Amino acid sequence: QKEVEQNSGPLSVPEGAIASLNCTYSDRGSQSFFWYRQYSGKSPELIMFIYSNGDKEDGRFTAQLNKASQYVSLLIRDSQPSDSATYLCAVNARYSSASKIIFGSGTRLSIRP
Amino acid sequence: GAGVSQSPSNKVTEKGKDVELRCDPISGHTALYWYRQRLGQGLEFLIYFQGNSAPDKSGLPSDRFSAERTGESVSTLTIQRTQQEDSAVYLCAYPPLDSGANVLTFGAGSRLTVL
Numbered sequence: 493q494k495e496v497e498q499n500s501g502p503l504s505v506p507e508g509a510i511a512s513l514n515c516t517y518s519d520r521g522s523q524s525f526f527w528y529r530q531y532s533g534k535s536p537e538l539i540m541f542i543y544s545n546g547d548k549e550d551g552r553f554t555a556q557l558n559k560a561s562q563y564v565s566l567l568i569r570d571s572q573p574s575d576s577a578t579y580l581c582a583v584n585a586r587y588s589s590a591s592k593i594i595f596g597s598g599t600r601l602s603i604r605p
Numbered sequence: 606g607a608g609v610s611q612s613p614s615n616k617v618t619e620k621g622k623d624v625e626l627r628c629d630p631i632s633g634h635t636a637l638y639w640y641r642q643r644l645g646q647g648l649e650f651l652i653y654f655q656g657n658s659a660p661d662k663s664g665l666p667s668d669r670f671s672a673e674r675t676g677e678s679v680s681t682l683t684i685q686r687t688q689q690e691d692s693a694v695y696l697c698a699y700p701p702l703d704s705g706a707n708v709l710t711f712g713a714g715s716r717l718t719v720l
Contacts, residue, residue, distance in 0.1 A: 524707050535696060535711035584707045592661045593707055597647030
């Protein structure tokens with residue numbers, strides 16, 4: 493079992509709709525959770541991080557964390573063609589000090605006009 | 606990211622040669638990470654540094670891989686006797702000082718091609 497699992501996609505969503513990206517993790521002791529966006533040929537860039545159960549909103553993005561079920565999701569509202577990218581979920585055992593951060597293999601999102 | 610420079614940006618080498626990849630962050634960043642990303646794949650953790658020590662080097666694929674860091678400055682990743690499966694983009698990352706300890710900013714990467 494992979495430590496962090498994501499559906500590789502591609503996930504195709506019409507422009508203006510909500511894109512929903514999911515991620516599950518195996519280490520129940522994980523403390524911090526991240527979503528990164530990676531455009532083709534570029535390095536990953538952080539979208540959001542979340543530490544507590546529940547929802548965290550930032551603009552069109554909402555991260556959702558459920559530690560009991562060991563999953564974290566990212567919702568993108570009013571999807572735009574510029575949101576087309578690979579979205580990487582990352583998980584860390586700690587939130588206050590540096591430690592190993594494990595990434596999923598990513599979900600490719602395509603927003604169709 | 607603007608806070609870290611990686612070199613070379615592209616490296617083509619022959620199988621069996623040694624290569625050295627360099628990561629040069631803005632000084633003062635205690636933690637530094639190395640990841641590998643093969644074409645079409647996710648990020649594979651290699652090693653992270655806290656200062657010049659490496660608390661977790663569990664991701665290094667084999668004893669052909671080694672990494673070191675000088676204080677809170679430059680880090681080098683060395684791959685000896687390169688193999689074709691080593692072809693990938695090698696990414697260096699660090700947590701910016703004004704963010705959480707585990708929020709990473711990535712360099713542009715070093716693309717390694719082993720012929």
